[in-house]
Amino acid sequence: MSADSYNQARPSISQQARRRWVSRIVTALMGLSALLVMTPLFLVLYFLIREGASALDWHFFTQLPKPTGEVGGGMANAIVGTLVLLGMAAAIGVPIGVMGGVYLAEYGGERTNDVIRFTADVLNGIPSIVWGMVVYAMLVVPFKTFSAYAGGVALGLMMVPMVMRTTEEVMLLVPQSYREAGLALGIARWKIITVIVIRTAMRGIVTGVLIALARVAGETAPLLFTALGNNFWSHNLSEPISALPLQIFSYAISPYDDWHRQAWAGALVLMLLILVTNLVVRMLSRGRPQS
Amino acid sequence: MDPLGRPRSPASQAARGSRWADRNFYLLALLAALTILGLIALVGWELYRGCHLALAKFGPAFLANSSWDPVSDVYGALPFIFGTLVSSLIALIIAVPLGVATALFLTEMAPQAIRQPVITVIEMLAAVPSVIFGLWGIFVLIPWLRDHLFPWLHSTLGFLPFFSGPIYGVSMLAGGIIVAIMILPIITSVSREIIRSVPNLQREAAYALGSTHWEVIRIAVLSYAHRGIFGAAVLGLGRALGETMAVTMVIGNRPEISASLFAPGYTLASVIANEFTEATSDLYLSALFELGLVLLGITLIVNVIAQLMLRTFSGSSTGKT
Amino acid sequence: MPENSTLPIESGPAPAEAIKPQSPGQTADAPAFDVSNFSLWYGTRQALHDVTIQISKNRVTAIIGPSGCGKSTFLRALNRMHEVMPGTRMQGSLKLFGEDLYRPGLDAAEVRRRVGMVFQKSNPFPTMSIRENVLVGLKLNGIRDRALLQERLEGSLRMSALWDEVKDHLNRPGVSLSGGQQQRLCIARALAVEPDVLLMDEPCSALDPLATARIEELIQQLRLRYTVVIVTHNMQQAARCSDRTAFFYLGRLIEYADTRVLFTSPANPQTEAYVSGRFG
Numbered sequence: 001m002s003a004d005s006y007n008q009a010r011p012s013i014s015q016q017a018r019r020r021w022v023s024r025i026v027t028a029l030m031g032l033s034a035l036l037v038m039t040p041l042f043l044v045l046y047f048l049i050r051e052g053a054s055a056l057d058w059h060f061f062t063q064l065p066k067p068t069g070e071v072g073g074g075m076a077n078a079i080v081g082t083l084v085l086l087g088m089a090a091a092i093g094v095p096i097g098v099m100g101g102v103y104l105a106e107y108g109g110e111r112t113n114d115v116i117r118f119t120a121d122v123l124n125g126i127p128s129i130v131w132g133m134v135v136y137a138m139l140v141v142p143f144k145t146f147s148a149y150a151g152g153v154a155l156g157l158m159m160v161p162m163v164m165r166t167t168e169e170v171m172l173l174v175p176q177s178y179r180e181a182g183l184a185l186g187i188a189r190w191k192i193i194t195v196i197v198i199r200t201a202m203r204g205i206v207t208g209v210l211i212a213l214a215r216v217a218g219e220t221a222p223l224l225f226t227a228l229g230n231n232f233w234s235h236n237l238s239e240p241i242s243a244l245p246l247q248i249f250s251y252a253i254s255p256y257d258d259w260h261r262q263a264w265a266g267a268l269v270l271m272l273l274i275l276v277t278n279l280v281v282r283m284l285s286r287g288r289p290q291s
Numbered sequence: 292m293d294p295l296g297r298p299r300s301p302a303s304q305a306a307r308g309s310r311w312a313d314r315n316f317y318l319l320a321l322l323a324a325l326t327i328l329g330l331i332a333l334v335g336w337e338l339y340r341g342c343h344l345a346l347a348k349f350g351p352a353f354l355a356n357s358s359w360d361p362v363s364d365v366y367g368a369l370p371f372i373f374g375t376l377v378s379s380l381i382a383l384i385i386a387v388p389l390g391v392a393t394a395l396f397l398t399e400m401a402p403q404a405i406r407q408p409v410i411t412v413i414e415m416l417a418a419v420p421s422v423i424f425g426l427w428g429i430f431v432l433i434p435w436l437r438d439h440l441f442p443w444l445h446s447t448l449g450f451l452p453f454f455s456g457p458i459y460g461v462s463m464l465a466g467g468i469i470v471a472i473m474i475l476p477i478i479t480s481v482s483r484e485i486i487r488s489v490p491n492l493q494r495e496a497a498y499a500l501g502s503t504h505w506e507v508i509r510i511a512v513l514s515y516a517h518r519g520i521f522g523a524a525v526l527g528l529g530r531a532l533g534e535t536m537a538v539t540m541v542i543g544n545r546p547e548i549s550a551s552l553f554a555p556g557y558t559l560a561s562v563i564a565n566e567f568t569e570a571t572s573d574l575y576l577s578a579l580f581e582l583g584l585v586l587l588g589i590t591l592i593v594n595v596i597a598q599l600m601l602r603t604f605s606g607s608s609t610g611k612t
Numbered sequence: 613m614p615e616n617s618t619l620p621i622e623s624g625p626a627p628a629e630a631i632k633p634q635s636p637g638q639t640a641d642a643p644a645f646d647v648s649n650f651s652l653w654y655g656t657r658q659a660l661h662d663v664t665i666q667i668s669k670n671r672v673t674a675i676i677g678p679s680g681c682g683k684s685t686f687l688r689a690l691n692r693m694h695e696v697m698p699g700t701r702m703q704g705s706l707k708l709f710g711e712d713l714y715r716p717g718l719d720a721a722e723v724r725r726r727v728g729m730v731f732q733k734s735n736p737f738p739t740m741s742i743r744e745n746v747l748v749g750l751k752l753n754g755i756r757d758r759a760l761l762q763e764r765l766e767g768s769l770r771m772s773a774l775w776d777e778v779k780d781h782l783n784r785p786g787v788s789l790s791g792g793q794q795q796r797l798c799i800a801r802a803l804a805v806e807p808d809v810l811l812m813d814e815p816c817s818a819l820d821p822l823a824t825a826r827i828e829e830l831i832q833q834l835r836l837r838y839t840v841v842i843v844t845h846n847m848q849q850a851a852r853c854s855d856r857t858a859f860f861y862l863g864r865l866i867e868y869a870d871t872r873v874l875f876t877s878p879a880n881p882q883t884e885a886y887v888s889g890r891f892g
């Protein structure tokens with residue numbers, strides 16, 4: 001009995017070989033998974049370029065959409081609209097987000113901070129379409145019109161928790177000794193925070209803002225019932241405004257080939273906008289903040 | 292004279308002003324931080340306010356009713372809840388194994404030279420907007436699924452109810468696949484963080500027992516990190532539930548409950564996206580708001596669970612590494 | 613406050629008098645800090661016990677003692693820096709030139725402008741040039757006068773013996789300097805706001821011997837115009853550059869005397885054990 005179990009406890013040669021084989025197979029499968037995970041990006045980029053590049057011409061950047069059924073036209077208004085919406089989103093999301101980050105990093109007690117951080121993380125997980133509904137109820141219904149304002153607010157509110165968390169993170173990376181040096185000079189706390197701490201963490205804050213902007217730049221759902229879309233130039237921020245993602249969506253689900261072509265072109269432009277932003281972020285964060 | 296017996300300098304008057312400024316700056320920061328709490332309250336309140344009509348009319352039966360008929364003003368959430376849960380479940384079944392395996396590959400095996408490029412690619416995948424996945428889904432993924440993958444599944448696994456019935460292309464399964472692609476980056480990156488936080492001591496101990504590479508991963512890494520990886524999956528689920536545009540573009544948008552994954556479906560987010568601006572009656576709009584509230588409720592619960600799991604995990608592990 | 617309790621602040625004693633080392637036992641020194649029965653707590657943990665000490669004006673006072681004995685804590689209490697940490701509490705009185713620094717209504721920032729501080733690890737602001745680093749205290753305290761700024765820039769850089777080395781590249785980042793130069797830049801930064809007192813917490817512990825020698829030389833110069841309090845782990849340094857030395861142990865002031873006396877014939881056996889290196 002005891003001799004038996006002793007023999008069982010010692011792995012035989014064939015068992016060891018089996019274990020090695022299992023290990024090799026599993027390892028290979030993991031490598032394969034990594035490949036599979038990357039494939040969609042390459043496929044998407046491949047088709048964006050193949051389908052989109054041919055439809056990209058001068059008109060695409062300078063003309064308005066043509067009426068239903070007519071060939072040609074462009075997305076000039078959507079491109080401008082996206083930039084306008086991003087500008088408004090930043091005007092809301094950056095100050096609130098950065099100041100909130102300042103509170104978390106510089107003032108807040110442990111308990112309060114835990115609650116606020118937790119809530120911010122949960123807010124980050126709220127579906128973007130819900131933001132669209134909320135802003136619809138908040139701004140579209142009372143003012144009785146879809147508007148660029150509403151779209152900007154929807155995107156801006158989404159940015160707040162994102163910017164807040166990254167700002168806090170990078171401000172905490174600024175060594176305490178700089179704050180102390182400032183205090184020892186008799187400088188007011190708010191000046192220490194703005195001139196010394198924020199300036200030192202600036203690169204990280206800008207990075208966080210750019211990431212947040214890149215994320216909301218591609219958002220469609222929160223704009224569907226706020227900015228709504230517009231086939232013409234918007235002359236007024238209280239009118240509906242077009243945006244690239246909205247235009248891509250409505251062209252993609254349309255029955256016209258020419259619009260499909262334009263949808264690809266729009267998607268290519270949007271993707272480039274986002275990739276370039278990510279590239280800038282990458283360059284900014286290469287030189288880590290000094291410590 | 293100032294407290295130290297010197298003539299009052301302009302600087303000390305500035306100090307008075309700066310104490311006032313200090314106070315205001317603090318209040319401003321506090322206000323911004325409290326905005327976060329205000330936002331969550333705002334979201335809940337606006338949705339609740341938007342759906343009081345439907346709440347009053349249908350009550351809790353709204354959740355269990357499976358007919359959605361704007362013409363006769365009868366609304367029920369069941370098909371959408373079903374569609375949301377099923378498409379998210381499909382996404383998880385695909386994305387969790389792939390994401391965790393990729394995370395293991397990146398932390399435990401990949402040579403340094405490969406690691407960074409793969410991470411970059413996955414980060415870029417995360418940056419692709421939903422609407423672009425939808426576009427690609429309509430014109431590339433759906434035709435391929437319809438002409439190749441689905442027929443093959445139908446002929447090999449057709450005896451299962453999930454893989455029987457007519458093939459349209461747009462379907463619950465297509466929705467699940469596209470969502471899987473979209474939540475892969477977050478599952479991978481969060482799992483990677485967690486696996487990275489496993490102390491090396493654990494691995495070394497397992498190696499010292501003569502274990503193979505895979506056994507080390509199983510014994511030392513996975514048994515240690517499984518809670519956190521579960522948290523990553525729940526976080527992925529939270530994202531999947533709320534995915535809107537890409538799903539809307541490939542799922543078929545039909546409020547039906549069918550066993551077949553080849554059949555079209557509809558999710559909470561998609562029906563809101565599609566019908567919100569077309570809602571003709573107040574009750575219709577109110578019902579859509581109630582769908583939004585349901586969606587918010589589900590995602591909030593899932594997200595809170597995910598955050599709690601990830602938090603306790605990182606809390607117990609950061610001290611050790 | 614009664615006028616007669618304040619002491620006029622001189623622009624500095626005549627150089628001839630100041631360079632001459634103080635003769636031991638001399639008692640004519642005017643007190644800058646007058647600390648009595650000062651205690652300090654971090655939460656519930658008491659870090660200073662009933663410290664009573666008078667720190668002379670225009671002298672260099674060294675604070676020595678084993679690690680954790682409360683040297684930094686005491687130094688930081690002198691300009692209320694400890695208040696930055698939540699949960700600290702103090703008791704007793706701490707006066708500078710007769711004025712209670714903890715008087716209610718007195719802004720800590722006001723105190724810190726009078727009592728400058730240099731830290732163990734040099735910490736020039738990384739985003740600022742040499743010039744900006746020196747002038748940041750003035751500018752952020754609301755001084756705009758160009759001529760005054762220029763004068764202070766040169767004055768404090770000269771005072772910290774850095775002018776000749778940096779005058780041609782004042783726009784370079786402060787962090788581009790060597791370790792010793794950075795520490796002198798931090799001294800210049802502290803001097804630019806014209807404090808009455810300069811506190812230094814182990815200013816040389818991160819520097820090589822050559823850079824240390826320069827700072828010590830500089831401390832001798834500073835005595836002409838400032839009251840200097842320096843915390844040091846290095847007893848030779850205390851012996852070399854201070855007039856008076858205070859020995860702290862377990863949060864208590866054990867002995868305080870003229871440096872020469874304290875190092876050659878300490879009154880307390882604990883002090884003797886410490887200065888002769890037979891401690892712990």
Ligand SMILES: Nc1ncnc2c1ncn2[C@@H]1O[C@H](COP(=O)(O)OP(=O)(O)OP(=O)(O)O)[C@@H](O)[C@H]1O
Pocket residue numbers: 654657659677678679680681682683684685686697
């Ligand atoms: N922020 C703090 N919270 C709680 N206790 C503290 C804090 N700072 C210091 N202490 C404690 O107070 C005591 C005195 O610390 P202090 O830093 O003044 O010592 P020190 O003499 O400067 O030591 P060193 O020579 O190592 O710099 C120590 O026991 C330390 O643990």
Ligand SMILES: [Mg+2]
Pocket residue numbers: 683684685813
């Ligand atoms: Mg110390």
